[in-house]
Amino acid sequence: xxxxxxxxxxxxxxxxxxxxxxxxxxxxxIKGIIxxxxxxxxxxxxxxxxxxxxxxxxxxMGYDISDYKAIDPIYGTNEDVxxxxxxxxxxxxxxxxxxxxxxxxEQHAWFLESRSSRTNxxxxxxxxxxxxxxxxxxPQPPNNWSQILGEANSAWTYDEKTGQYYLSLFTxxxxxxxxxxxDVRAAVHDVMKYWLNKGACGYRMDVINLxxxxxxxxxxxxxxxxxxxYHPGGKYxxxxxxxxxxxxxxKHNVLEQYGAITVGEMPGVRDVDEIIRTVKSGTGELNxxxxxxxxxxxxxxxxxxxxxxxxxxxxxxxxxxxxxxxxIERDGWNSVFIENHDNPRSVSRYTDDSDEYxxxxxxxxxxxxxxxxxxxxxxxxxxxxxxxxxxxxxxxRDYKDxxxxxxxxxxxxxxxxxxxxxxxxxxxLERKARDHSxxxxxxxxxxxxxxxxxxxxxxxxxxxxxxxxxxxKQLSDDSESLSVWQFWxxxxxxxxxxxxxxxxxxxxxxxxESEEVLAYARTGKKSGKWLIVLNxxxxxxxxxIPQGLEVEGWMAGNYTKGMPDKSLKGSITLHPWEGILGKCxx
Numbered sequence: 001x002x003x004x005x006x007x008x009x010x011x012x013x014x015x016x017x018x019x020x021x022x023x024x025x026x027x028x029x030i031k032g033i034i035x036x037x038x039x040x041x042x043x044x045x046x047x048x049x050x051x052x053x054x055x056x057x058x059x060x061m062g063y064d065i066s067d068y069k070a071i072d073p074i075y076g077t078n079e080d081v082x083x084x085x086x087x088x089x090x091x092x093x094x095x096x097x098x099x100x101x102x103x104x105x106e107q108h109a110w111f112l113e114s115r116s117s118r119t120n121x122x123x124x125x126x127x128x129x130x131x132x133x134x135x136x137x138x139p140q141p142p143n144n145w146s147q148i149l150g151e152a153n154s155a156w157t158y159d160e161k162t163g164q165y166y167l168s169l170f171t172x173x174x175x176x177x178x179x180x181x182x183d184v185r186a187a188v189h190d191v192m193k194y195w196l197n198k199g200a201c202g203y204r205m206d207v208i209n210l211x212x213x214x215x216x217x218x219x220x221x222x223x224x225x226x227x228x229x230y231h232p233g234g235k236y237x238x239x240x241x242x243x244x245x246x247x248x249x250x251k252h253n254v255l256e257q258y259g260a261i262t263v264g265e266m267p268g269v270r271d272v273d274e275i276i277r278t279v280k281s282g283t284g285e286l287n288x289x290x291x292x293x294x295x296x297x298x299x300x301x302x303x304x305x306x307x308x309x310x311x312x313x314x315x316x317x318x319x320x321x322x323x324x325x326x327x328i329e330r331d332g333w334n335s336v337f338i339e340n341h342d343n344p345r346s347v348s349r350y351t352d353d354s355d356e357y358x359x360x361x362x363x364x365x366x367x368x369x370x371x372x373x374x375x376x377x378x379x380x381x382x383x384x385x386x387x388x389x390x391x392x393x394x395x396x397r398d399y400k401d402x403x404x405x406x407x408x409x410x411x412x413x414x415x416x417x418x419x420x421x422x423x424x425x426x427x428x429l430e431r432k433a434r435d436h437s438x439x440x441x442x443x444x445x446x447x448x449x450x451x452x453x454x455x456x457x458x459x460x461x462x463x464x465x466x467x468x469x470x471x472x473k474q475l476s477d478d479s480e481s482l483s484v485w486q487f488w489x490x491x492x493x494x495x496x497x498x499x500x501x502x503x504x505x506x507x508x509x510x511x512x513e514s515e516e517v518l519a520y521a522r523t524g525k526k527s528g529k530w531l532i533v534l535n536x537x538x539x540x541x542x543x544x545i546p547q548g549l550e551v552e553g554w555m556a557g558n559y560t561k562g563m564p565d566k567s568l569k570g571s572i573t574l575h576p577w578e579g580i581l582g583k584c585x586x
Contacts, residue, residue, distance in 0.1 A: 030076035059173035085199030094201035145233030150406030202261030209266035212240030238268035247285035334374025360577035363558035370491035385484035500524030535574035
């Protein structure tokens with residue numbers, strides 16, 4: 001397996017609106033990011049990925065871009081980005097930007113021209129279609145595709161002035177670009193070069209597998225039921241017919257010239273051959289993609305994200321084992337992540353976020369991630385074990401995300417007279433809303449958790465638990481066990497010290513399937529074999545070390561700062577949410 005700097009890198013994702021406010025407007029900003037670079041560096045981070053900070057009306061929190069080459073004034077200036085890149089470089093870190101080019105904002109100059117008339121030269125920069133028909137004198141969308149961030153709505157938006165619909169897969173404020181037009185592709189290449197020339201090391205590429213649409217634009221199958229008017233049309237735009245052509249063009253015209261790192265957000269793709277085609281060493285278009293199997297584990301299969309489905313440790317074991325082996329055997333590369341701005345907090349989702357077990361649950365997840373093959377991504381606050389906000393928060397007042405707003409509006413419309421079903425929908429919101437990961441970063445126990453000065457109203461409410469869960473407290477923690485932050489720091493140091501094992505080593509699942517325990521071994525050319533045992537349950541369990549696997553010593557665990565006192569053979573007892581790391585003989 002060839003070694004590369006980007007394979008060994010640890011990436012830290014910053015959601016700029018919620019990271020650190022320095023000008024007292026209630027919004028995080030670039031100067032706030034710069035002020036916390038020493039904190040990021042101390043954790044052992046190599047790359048800082050900043051979610052979109054370009055000029056935007058923020059209908060979808062910056063993923064609706066109105067100017068790709070300008071920073072939104074709420075975050076700062078282009079010169080601030082230059083300063084950020086320079087300060088990162090001083091500390092031996094790099095800057096990764098977010099590339100959002102499946103769609104623009106409806107306020108982008110390109111779209112303003114496109115919608116001005118049917119004959120405008122930029123009309124073909126977007127996807128315009130005539131109404132499929134008229135019903136009671138009203139135009140009907142070209143097909144039945146549903147909106148991704150609000151499946152009760154059409155993915156098409158009608159423009160009264162020109163009498164046509166434009167495709168807007170996410171929201172009406174985010175019209176899809178027409179990648180069939182070579183002028184669009186050339187404009188995207190130009191944008192990418194602009195930020196690479198300013199010091200970016202590469203891109204996280206937002207929903208990049210949606211850029212090629214089936215040009216027939218057929219109706220979707222009615223998977224949401226006969227009572228629904230609109231249905232997910234992903235079959236006709238997820239990894240569409242020309243996606244690889246477009247990505248190869250980006251690779252040859254842009255990426256290879258800069259040696260840039262790339263990670264593709266590619267929701268909805270599950271075909272192994274298709275994924276390997278994208279990330280295979282040498283021939284693939286991208287270094288890696290985000291595979292969503294783990295973060296989709298609690299979705300109802302075949303349905304939309306805002307659903308709840310029971311999952312088991314066996315499901316997690318199957319997913320982890322599958323993708324670790326696939327990438328090793330087929331010369332691809334993994335990204336390792338379980339948290340980002342589009343998902344709830346991982347400690348609340350996969351473990352127990354109660355005061356009693358939050359630290360153990362968060363460190364269990366940290367041990368898993370720091371010992372898996374792939375480039376590791378850490379989301380702001382994950383290193384603190386930040387959790388979902390309380391169920392008591394008001395959906396109409398405290399939730400800010402467009403997906404959550406649309407979901408709750410739909411729920412009220414459909415189930416306003418059915419308290420039992422509405423309560424079930426409320427549970428989905430409380431468990432799955434993207435808002436949970438977007439609350440302000442909890443720096444200290446002071447006003448606004450240190451995100452903004454006292455007297456400032458943050459754009460989003462600070463989680464109620466900030467006085468107990470914050471960075472200042474965890475960095476100085478001197479209790480018998482490590483804080484979540486300290487555990488992450490130690491785990492990242494161990495990962496880098498033994499990169500032959502945890503970055504490049506072999507992987508094998510260990511022991512039989514279990515209802516509670518995920519166990520696997522990693523083997524490196526220099527550092528030998530290591531055993532990881534994770535108790536994904538809130539109870540004490542016994543686990544048998546398989547015959548033929550000889551543990552030399554238990555080197556680390558999440559219940560003690562030192563070496564865990566466990567048997568080296570036979571049966572071992574694991575506390576609730578306990579994870580241990582052992583060095584094996586040979």
